[in-house]
Each structure stands twice: as C-alpha cells, then as structure tokens.
Amino acid sequence: MNKTLESAEIIAVGTELLLGQIANTNAQYLSTELAGLGLNVFRHTAVGDNPARIREALEAAAERADLLIVTGGLGPTQDDVTREVTAEFLGETVEMDAAGLEKIEAFFRERGLTMAESNRRQALTIRRSDTLPNDTGMAVGSAYAGERCALILLPGPPRELRPMFARYAVPWLRQRLPDMQPLYSRMLRFAGIGESSLEKQLLDLIEGQQDPTLAPYAKEGEVTVRVTTRAANEQEAEEKLAPLLREIRKRVGDHLYAETDIPLEQAVAELLLARGERLAAAESCTGGKLSDLLTGVPGSSSVFAGSVVCYTNAVKQRLLQVPADWLEPAPGPEQADTAEPPYGAVSARTAERLAEQAAALMEADWALALTGAAGPDPAEGHPPGTVYIALARRGERASAQKLLLTGDRDMIKLKACKHALFFLWKRLVKGVNSL
Amino acid sequence: MNKTLESAEIIAVGTELLLGQIANTNAQYLSTELAGLGLNVFRHTAVGDNPARIREALEAAAERADLLIVTGGLGPTQDDVTREVTAEFLGETVEMDAAGLEKIEAFFRERGLTMAESNRRQALTIRRSDTLPNDTGMAVGSAYAGERCALILLPGPPRELRPMFARYAVPWLRQRLPDMQPLYSRMLRFAGIGESSLEKQLLDLIEGQQDPTLAPYAKEGEVTVRVTTRAANEQEAEEKLAPLLREIRKRVGDHLYAETDIPLEQAVAELLLARGERLAAAESCTGGKLSDLLTGVPGSSSVFAGSVVCYTNAVKQRLLQVPADWLEPAPGPEQADTAEPPYGAVSARTAERLAEQAAALMEADWALALTGAAGPDPAEGHPPGTVYIALARRGERASAQKLLLTGDRDMIKLKACKHALFFLWKRLVKGVNSL
Structure with a gap:
C-alpha cells in the first residue's frame, strides 16, 4: 500500500474497560x-x-479512518481473541513470529520453568504484517499496511504498549505519513481568569481560525490555549504564529503566565529560583494544598x-x-473588612498577619x-468560596x-491556591500588588 | 416509555479527549x-x-443499546454543541430550565458580577426530559425516556458529573431497570497493601466467582473490593454475602479499614471525632499532602x-x-537507623522528633x-521512595x-500519606504500634 495516512481511530479491546476496572489511558497516550505526528x-x-x-x-472505523490502532487482548488466554479477529477482518491469517517465540521460550528455559502451551500464542502475528517487538513483555505487536486501511496491533498493558509504540510503531508510521510540513504548537497558560471569560475575549479569533488554529481548554483551576500551524521549520513557524500570539497577548496578556506548558506553581518556583528567593506559606482554608502543589515541583x-x-x-x-481579640467571633461577616477587631479568622487583617508572620517565622523572602x-x-457567616489571600514581603506590610x-x-481550595500563586507571580513579574 | 433498560453505551464528546489532553475517566466511573446497577x-x-x-x-449506539449516556460539551461556549445535537437526534428541541437559569443568575447577582449571555446556555435542557440538577457547577443535565432509547446527558467535568449521576441519574434509572431482584453491594476498603498482592491472596475467589461476585480495583493509593449479590431484601443479601465477607476478612482483614466506601482520611477523622481527639502533623517529603487529604473531609x-x-x-x-547536629550531613544513608547522630533529615529519629514536637506545639492528642x-x-543518599513515618501520642515517645x-x-507522596494514616488507624483501632 502506498496510501498515505492522515486520519486514525483507536479501538481498545477489553471487558475490564467496560466494567470500569481500568481507565483507557492508552487512548490518551x-x-x-x-497528534504530534500530525494525524x-x-x-x-x-x-x-x-x-x-x-x-x-473494526468495520465501522475502517469506513472513516486511514489507520486503526487496536489495543489489548493479545495475552495468552482464551479470552484474548483480538489477533485472530483482526487478521480475519484484514483477510489474513495469523502466523508464528519466530523471533517472538524464541524470546518466550528462552524466558522459560533460562528460569527453569515449564512453558504452558498457551504462552506460544503471544508470539502470533498477522500474516504479511511487520512484527513490532515487545521489549518489556511477551506479546508481539503487528503493523499491517492493507488496501482498506493500515492497522497497528498493540498489547494492552501501558508499560508494554508505550515502548512498543514509541520504538517500533512510530518509525513505521513516519514512512507512511503524507509529505506535509510538520506541526508546530505553542501552549499559552493563563491564571486568574475562567475559561468562558477568556474564550469570550478571543471569540472572533476562535470562530475565524484557519491557519494557525487555536484551542482553549480548562485544566484544574487554570486555562490553556494551544496555537498550532504547519511550517517548513521552526523559524517559519515562529513567523506564522507571531501575529496571532501578539493579538492574544494584547487581549488577555494580563493573565498569561507562561508560553510553555507548565503549571503555575512551576512558573512561580522557576521565578523564585532565578531570583534566589524563598517562599513560605500559612494556610487555613486550603489546608496544605498550596504546599502540596509547590512541593509537587521537583527541586522545589x-x-x-x-x-x-x-x-x-x-x-x-x-x-x-x-x-486573640482579632479572632473572637465577629458580630457579622461585614466586620472582616473593617478597621476594628474582632475581624474573625476569615478576614483581610488576619490573612495579612498570617502572611507577615509566616515570612518572619520561616525566614522567607515572601509569604502567602x-x-x-x-x-x-x-x-463565620461567610458563604463557601469566600477566601482572603495575602502576600507579604519579609519585613513589610502584607496586602x-x-x-x-x-x-x-x-x-x-484549588482555585484559592492558584489565585494566591498568581498574586505572587504578578508581584514578581509585573511589580503590581493586586490580582 | 415503559421499556426496561438492560444495556448501555457511553458516548463522550470532546476534542480534548481525541487530542489526548485528558483521559476518559468518566467512562470508567x-x-x-x-455495573453496580446490573446494566x-x-x-x-x-x-x-x-x-x-x-x-x-448516537445513531449507531441506539441500534445496540437501551440506554445512551452522553458526557461533555454542555459548557457555555460555541464549541459546546452536545445538547442541541442530542435533542435533534431524539426528535426534540432544547428549552430553558427555569430553576437552572435562576441558579446561574443568582450566582452572578449575589457576587455583583455581570453575566455573559453565553452562560444562559448552561441552563438549557432537552424538551420533555427530566432535568438533572448540578450541585457542583452550572450546566444542568437531562434524563430522557424515548421510544428508541433512553438517554442521559451529563456535564464533562468529573466533579460535576459524579454527584449529578449519583444523586439524580441513579434514582431515575432505578425506576426503569428490569423487575429483577435488586443488587446489594458492600465496599471493602483496604490500606497498606497493593492491588496485585491483595488480588493474589483472593485469586481463587475471583476466578471462581458466581453469586456473589467480587471485583477488586485500585484507587489512588488504596485498594477497594466490591462484593455484590441479587437478593429479595437487605436481610437475604446479608445472609448471601456473609460467607464470602468472612473469607475475605480471614485472608486480608489486617488491611481492611472500612466496610463502607470512604477514603482512609475520612475513616481516621471519624475515629478521632468519636474519641474527641485531635491530630497534628509535621510534613517534610509529603509537603502538605497529608494535611490536604485530611482537610478535604468536611468538618475536619x-x-x-x-x-x-x-x-x-x-x-x-x-x-x-x-x-542541628541530628540534621548534619550523615556519613551515609545507613546512619539513618543508628543510635548516634548525625542521622540526617531522612531518618527514624528525625521523624520521631518531628512527630513529638508537632503534638506538643499544636496541643494535639496525636501527631504524624x-x-x-x-x-x-x-x-541524603536514600533512593526515591524511602520514607520514614512516625506517630506520637502527646507526651509520649514516638515510634x-x-x-x-x-x-x-x-x-x-500519596502512598506515604496513606501509610501514615493507616499507622494511626491501627493504633486507634487495634492498639498496635506498627504497620
């Protein structure tokens, strides 16, 4: 087959998926x-x-797509029928892969174990396909270039599927991709703004998109926009993307914290590292989540x-x-924003004091x-979702x-943490003391 | 429609799934x-x-199954077309849900914010459907009993989908299930043991299962086993499940912390509440995750x-x-378990001191x-994954x-927290001072 591949579908086989015992993370991977290959x-x-x-x-997918990727059901048991069904669909039979069989036999031989006959099944491949070796398990895969469609068969366990795909299927696919220019993407990451509000400000760009394309989506407490184009090389991509990136920055640049795909806590950690500064925190309602986010960054x-x-x-x-008199029960939630105690624990003054003390106590340059x-x-009468955040520089008044x-x-809890991180980010990058 | 429902398909809508930006965890859930409902x-x-x-x-799924569950694409933006397409497929139109709209408007009103017109879209539902309220977000769902099939429409974000399904879709479905004996399930929750190790100890029970059935699955850092049977009533179910439950308890009961579906941090919080005691923590490598888990329990x-x-x-x-001399660089990681300082920060003695001090400082009955x-x-020369956990009762030596x-x-980080919680759980429930 000399047909080039432009579209794909992924078919996972496994009753355990339909019972909810595992998530289909193979499809995500x-x-x-x-997408990276442009399919x-x-x-x-x-x-x-x-x-x-x-x-x-299989029949329905072959009507729609050039390439079918079929995962799972390549094990040794009677349940594992994917290989046979797929071969039949392609009008082929299965045959033993000699190298695959030798590897399975050697495994048992070297350990002095008796091999069950069923284990031989894992070395079966589709006739006239290219065998995809399994470096991390037994079952071999297949890559088949047929008249109707191309088809790649992969084992279900992710630790077998991923190396097989990356090492053997990707080179096989690259030879069959259209002679198109590669895709170049930029990820823009935003904080302190909701998905719908961001989308509203970019609506005409989203609706009118052709090349480059742009796609916004919400991640946990943040929003990401991906812009993509095809180009001959990195420099040409840069030039094609530049006007759109400029326009996005002009409209929502106030919320743009990174032009690479990193979470806000990592952007903040990198800023602090470059400045040689250290952050501390005092957390009441977020209960440790801010610390958990920050310490999720390696090297934090x-x-x-x-x-x-x-x-x-x-x-x-x-x-x-x-x-103590600040924290006494306040007469009402409105007291939180007044000049006289008791403010209550949920108040601007308490948040400020917590930040100032955290910076002093832990000898940090900054505290949230x-x-x-x-x-x-x-x-204290405040509805759920009411959160005060404060930022202090050591030795200065917090705000x-x-x-x-x-x-x-x-x-x-998560949104409060992201807002607090963005509060610090704006201070460090823009020098402003507000969200 | 009086048709009873026996089979289902799940259709997820979202380009972000096809780009691999998120995994389809909704399908798993x-x-x-x-499966629990017998579908x-x-x-x-x-x-x-x-x-x-x-x-x-939708058309293809309706040929095969009685019930279609459609997830995602209910947001406020132009991309979110699921509601309209689904209504058209059912031969219906969309209409505004008054209660849903009032909730969205009230949200903006109470916060003094201007509502974008697009937000109204989230209160649209399918004509002649039952509206499924969204307790944790804006977009309402729909449950529709049609001639061709029944259809349930749910929002994509898991934190909205799950409560909506459990609270509103399940009761709706129960009325439409075949007149079989109802299913009765027990959830057994385990800590301090891996899924494969647990499965190995229950293998003959899993392979030989008929009625009752049992299914183990791994959740974040914990393992759950669900046992299920059909019975005329609760008492009969109890009798049918009892022998299997006894056998499971006999084999892996050392790791069983709850026979209801609650996470370990909640089980620990409930124990402490019943005892009128309080916990404190000192976290180095887990960086706040233990606190985050515990403060995720309402009322903690x-x-x-x-x-x-x-x-x-x-x-x-x-x-x-x-x-300070405990924390000085130790000559090697083996020093962590010796009697003489420097032990290093990653050591049993440091963990014990941290726990003892945390209990004293925060006047808590227990500290981890x-x-x-x-x-x-x-x-300090320790490979990743080496963690010391310590438990102290106030005023006593930690271990x-x-x-x-x-x-x-x-x-x-997560596994370390779960082990620490289980350490406390065993002390509180079994009176033993070890994992």
Missing part, C-alpha cells in the same frame, strides 16, 4: 502521540473481548521553605501570633496566606485580596 | 456504577465536538489542628526543635510526621516505620 484522531472506541463486537468496531526545596497549616484559631495564635470558607458550610470562588470544597 | 455496558465511544460525528455515534476542623510543612532543615530546627525522598532524585515506596513523585 496514543492520541497525544498521533487526526476521529474517534476512540472500547469494546469487550467479544469477536462480533470487535469486528463491528530550593525555593519553598515550608508552611504552617493553621486549621484552628489556637494554632493561628500560638504559631503565627494572630492576636489563605483563610476562608472552603465549604460546604459557611464560616490582602478577597476572592469569591465557586465549586465544591476541593475546587475552592 | 460510569461503567463501574452501571451491561457494550461500548465506550469518544468523539470530537463535531455535530455530524456526535450524531453518527474538629479533629485536625494543623501541620508544619517543614521543607527545609532550618524550619525543622526552628519550628520543631530538631537538634513524614520525612523521606519523594524523588526524582535521591535525598517510626521505614517505607520503601514505588511510583512517581506525586504517587510516592
């Missing part, structure tokens, strides 16, 4: 890789270990000193010296503090911002 | 839930935000005092009084401490355990 993925399908249903899925111990998770007023008083109502119940966030308890 | 899931499909492709998937402020995230040795010294190497690099964990940075 393969989709990312195929359009039209559909993911998962069916059980059932010959008729597998066949039906150089820039993050630590945090006091002050989940009770007693800890706020003892460890962070918030005056968060206090509020994560829900589901109100706190606080009030947030009104939506979502469940965990989402409110 | 829904499959597990549908057979025939197929999962994922298509892009493309009206023709969505329609094609009654049982969790707080935590010192001591990410540097300076914070360990200053806030938690670990002697964690210190180790989360990876990707070794710490430590050494863990050797596998996984990436985030998984090591």
Whole structure:
C-alpha cells in the first residue's frame, strides 16, 4: 500500500474497560502521540473481548479512518481473541513470529520453568504484517499496511504498549505519513481568569481560525490555549504564529503566565529560583494544598521553605501570633473588612498577619496566606468560596485580596491556591500588588 | 416509555479527549456504577465536538443499546454543541430550565458580577426530559425516556458529573431497570497493601466467582473490593454475602479499614471525632499532602489542628526543635537507623522528633510526621521512595516505620500519606504500634 495516512481511530479491546476496572489511558497516550505526528484522531472506541463486537468496531472505523490502532487482548488466554479477529477482518491469517517465540521460550528455559502451551500464542502475528517487538513483555505487536486501511496491533498493558509504540510503531508510521510540513504548537497558560471569560475575549479569533488554529481548554483551576500551524521549520513557524500570539497577548496578556506548558506553581518556583528567593506559606482554608502543589515541583526545596497549616484559631495564635481579640467571633461577616477587631479568622487583617508572620517565622523572602470558607458550610457567616489571600514581603506590610470562588470544597481550595500563586507571580513579574 | 433498560453505551464528546489532553475517566466511573446497577455496558465511544460525528455515534449506539449516556460539551461556549445535537437526534428541541437559569443568575447577582449571555446556555435542557440538577457547577443535565432509547446527558467535568449521576441519574434509572431482584453491594476498603498482592491472596475467589461476585480495583493509593449479590431484601443479601465477607476478612482483614466506601482520611477523622481527639502533623517529603487529604473531609476542623510543612532543615530546627547536629550531613544513608547522630533529615529519629514536637506545639492528642525522598532524585543518599513515618501520642515517645515506596513523585507522596494514616488507624483501632 502506498496510501498515505492522515486520519486514525483507536479501538481498545477489553471487558475490564467496560466494567470500569481500568481507565483507557492508552487512548490518551496514543492520541497525544498521533497528534504530534500530525494525524487526526476521529474517534476512540472500547469494546469487550467479544469477536462480533470487535469486528463491528473494526468495520465501522475502517469506513472513516486511514489507520486503526487496536489495543489489548493479545495475552495468552482464551479470552484474548483480538489477533485472530483482526487478521480475519484484514483477510489474513495469523502466523508464528519466530523471533517472538524464541524470546518466550528462552524466558522459560533460562528460569527453569515449564512453558504452558498457551504462552506460544503471544508470539502470533498477522500474516504479511511487520512484527513490532515487545521489549518489556511477551506479546508481539503487528503493523499491517492493507488496501482498506493500515492497522497497528498493540498489547494492552501501558508499560508494554508505550515502548512498543514509541520504538517500533512510530518509525513505521513516519514512512507512511503524507509529505506535509510538520506541526508546530505553542501552549499559552493563563491564571486568574475562567475559561468562558477568556474564550469570550478571543471569540472572533476562535470562530475565524484557519491557519494557525487555536484551542482553549480548562485544566484544574487554570486555562490553556494551544496555537498550532504547519511550517517548513521552526523559524517559519515562529513567523506564522507571531501575529496571532501578539493579538492574544494584547487581549488577555494580563493573565498569561507562561508560553510553555507548565503549571503555575512551576512558573512561580522557576521565578523564585532565578531570583534566589524563598517562599513560605500559612494556610487555613486550603489546608496544605498550596504546599502540596509547590512541593509537587521537583527541586522545589530550593525555593519553598515550608508552611504552617493553621486549621484552628489556637494554632493561628500560638504559631503565627494572630492576636486573640482579632479572632473572637465577629458580630457579622461585614466586620472582616473593617478597621476594628474582632475581624474573625476569615478576614483581610488576619490573612495579612498570617502572611507577615509566616515570612518572619520561616525566614522567607515572601509569604502567602489563605483563610476562608472552603465549604460546604459557611464560616463565620461567610458563604463557601469566600477566601482572603495575602502576600507579604519579609519585613513589610502584607496586602490582602478577597476572592469569591465557586465549586465544591476541593475546587475552592484549588482555585484559592492558584489565585494566591498568581498574586505572587504578578508581584514578581509585573511589580503590581493586586490580582 | 415503559421499556426496561438492560444495556448501555457511553458516548463522550470532546476534542480534548481525541487530542489526548485528558483521559476518559468518566467512562470508567460510569461503567463501574452501571455495573453496580446490573446494566451491561457494550461500548465506550469518544468523539470530537463535531455535530455530524456526535450524531453518527448516537445513531449507531441506539441500534445496540437501551440506554445512551452522553458526557461533555454542555459548557457555555460555541464549541459546546452536545445538547442541541442530542435533542435533534431524539426528535426534540432544547428549552430553558427555569430553576437552572435562576441558579446561574443568582450566582452572578449575589457576587455583583455581570453575566455573559453565553452562560444562559448552561441552563438549557432537552424538551420533555427530566432535568438533572448540578450541585457542583452550572450546566444542568437531562434524563430522557424515548421510544428508541433512553438517554442521559451529563456535564464533562468529573466533579460535576459524579454527584449529578449519583444523586439524580441513579434514582431515575432505578425506576426503569428490569423487575429483577435488586443488587446489594458492600465496599471493602483496604490500606497498606497493593492491588496485585491483595488480588493474589483472593485469586481463587475471583476466578471462581458466581453469586456473589467480587471485583477488586485500585484507587489512588488504596485498594477497594466490591462484593455484590441479587437478593429479595437487605436481610437475604446479608445472609448471601456473609460467607464470602468472612473469607475475605480471614485472608486480608489486617488491611481492611472500612466496610463502607470512604477514603482512609475520612475513616481516621471519624475515629478521632468519636474519641474527641485531635491530630497534628509535621510534613517534610509529603509537603502538605497529608494535611490536604485530611482537610478535604468536611468538618475536619474538629479533629485536625494543623501541620508544619517543614521543607527545609532550618524550619525543622526552628519550628520543631530538631537538634542541628541530628540534621548534619550523615556519613551515609545507613546512619539513618543508628543510635548516634548525625542521622540526617531522612531518618527514624528525625521523624520521631518531628512527630513529638508537632503534638506538643499544636496541643494535639496525636501527631504524624513524614520525612523521606519523594524523588526524582535521591535525598541524603536514600533512593526515591524511602520514607520514614512516625506517630506520637502527646507526651509520649514516638515510634517510626521505614517505607520503601514505588511510583512517581506525586504517587510516592500519596502512598506515604496513606501509610501514615493507616499507622494511626491501627493504633486507634487495634492498639498496635506498627504497620
């Protein structure tokens, strides 16, 4: 077959997927890789270990796409029928791959084990296909260039599928891709803005897109925009993308924290590292999540000193010296923004004091503090989602911002952390002291 | 429609799935839930935000299954076409859900924000369907009992989809299931044991299962086993399940912390609440994750005092009084388990001191401490995954355990936290001071 490949579908075989025992992470992995090769993925399908249903899925997919990637059902047991059904669909038979069989036999021989006859099945491949070796397991894969479609057969376990695909299927595919220019993408990452608000400001660009294309999507508490073009080389891509990138920066640049695909906590950690500075935190309503995010960045111990998770007023008083009379029950939530105590724990003044004390106590250059109502119940009369965040530079007065966030308890905690990180980011990059 | 439902397919809509930006975890969640209801899931499909492709998937699925569950594409933007395409497929139109709209408007009104017109779209539902309220977001869902098939429309974000399905779609479905004896399930939750190790000890039960059935699966850092039977009533189910439950408890009961579906942090919080006791923590390598897990449990402020995230040795010294000479670079990792300092930060003695000090400082009845190497690099010569956890009762000497964990940075942090919680759980429930 000399047909070039432009579109693909992924068919996963396995009753365990339909029972919910595992998630189809293979489809995600393969989709990312195929997008990188410039192939359009039209559909993911998962069916059980059932010959008729597998066949039906293969027939339908071959009507739509040039390339079918079929995963799973290559094991040694009676349930594992994918190889035979696929061969039949292609009008072929299965045959033993000599190198694959020798490898399986050697495995048992070297360990002094008796090989069950069923293990031989894992060396079966589709006649007239190219065998894809399995460096991390037994079952071989196949790559078949047929009249109707091309087809790649891969084992289900991700630790076998991924190396097989990357090492053997990708080179096979590259020879069959259209002689097109490669794709170049840029990822723009935004904070402090919701997906729908960002999209509204870019709506005409999204609706009118041709080349370059752009696609916004929401990740946990953040928004990402991907812009993509085809070009002969990196420099030409740069030139083609530049006007669109300029326009996006002009419209929503206030919220743009990175032009690479990194989470906000990593962007902040990198800034601090470059400045040789260290951050501390005091967390009430977020309960350690800000620290967890920051310490998820490898190497963060150089820039993050630590945090006091002050989940009770007693800890706020003892460890962070918030005056007891500030924390006494306030007459109402409106007291949180006044000049006289008691402000309550959920207040601008308490957040500021927590940040100032965290910086001093942990000898950090900067400190962030968060206090509020994560829900589901109100706190001190404040509805869930009310959060005060404060940023302090060591030895200076802190300043606080009030947030009104939506979502469940965990989402409110996450959004509060992302806003706090963005508060610091803006101070470090733009020199402003507000969100 | 009075047709009863026996089979289902799940159709996910979202170009982000086909680009590999997210995994289709909704299909996994829904499959597990549908299996629990006794419905057979025939197929999962994922298509892009493309009206023709969505329609094609709906038409084909309706030929095979009684119930279609369609997820994603209910947001406010132009891309979000699922509602309209689905309504057209059913021969219906969309109409505004008054309660849903009022909720969206109230949200903006209460916060003094201007509502974009596009936000109204999220209150659109399918004509003649039952609206499924969204307790954790804006977009309403729909449940439609049609001639060709029943159809349930759910929002894409898991934190919206899951509560909507569990609270509103499940009761709707239960009324339409065949007149069989209902299913009764028990969830057994395990900690301190891996999935494959647990499965190995239950292998003959899993392979020989008929009625009751049992299915183990791994959740984040924990393992769950679901046992299910059909019975006329709760008492009969109890009797049918009892022998299998007894056998499971006999084999792996040492790791069984709950016979209801709650995470370990909630089980620990409930124990502490019943005892009127409070927990504190000192976290080095887990960087706040233990606190984040515990404060994810609503009401945890009654049982969790707080935590010192001591990410540097300076914070360990200053806030938690670990002697400086303990923390000096040790001659080798083996020094961590000896009687003479320097032990290093990653050591049993340091973990014990951190726990003892955390309990004292935050006036808590119990404290957990964690210190180790989360990876990707070794710490003080200890390979990634080496973690010391310590448990202290206030005023008493702490005791430590050494863990050797596998996984990436985030998984090591998570597993360490779960082991620490299980350490406390065993002390509280079994009175033993070891894992």
